[in-house]
Amino acid sequence: MILCxxxxxxxxxxxxxxxxxxxxxxxxxxxxxxRELQIPQIKDYMEQLGITDDEIDQLSEQMMELVDGDSFEP
Incomplete structure (x- = not known):
C-alpha cells in the first residue's frame, strides 16, 4: 500500500x-x-456525491484494515 x-x-x-x-x-x-488541495476533479466529485470529511476518514480506516489483513475475507 502506498501512503499519501x-x-x-x-x-x-x-x-x-x-x-x-x-x-x-x-x-x-x-x-x-x-480535497484540501482543492484538486478540481476530486473536489467536484466529492461535492456531487455529498461525501463528508468524516466519511473520508471512515473509508480510509476501512482501507487500512483491509490492507493490514485483519478483516480481509475473500
Whole structure:
C-alpha cells in the first residue's frame, strides 16, 4: 500500500503527475489531502456525491484494515 505523499497517514488513492521546471513528479494523495488541495476533479466529485470529511476518514480506516489483513475475507 502506498501512503499519501502529503500526510503520510492515509492510503493514496489519487495519483497526479506535476511538472516542475521540466522535471516530472508523480505523487499519490489520499482523498482528504486531494480535497484540501482543492484538486478540481476530486473536489467536484466529492461535492456531487455529498461525501463528508468524516466519511473520508471512515473509508480510509476501512482501507487500512483491509490492507493490514485483519478483516480481509475473500
Amino acid at each position: 505523499n502529503r500526510c503520510k497517514k492515509r492510503p493514496a488513492v489519487v495519483f497526479i503527475t506535476a511538472m516542475n521546471g521540466g522535471t516530472q513528479k508523480n505523487e499519490g494523495l489520499c482523498m482528504y489531502c486531494a
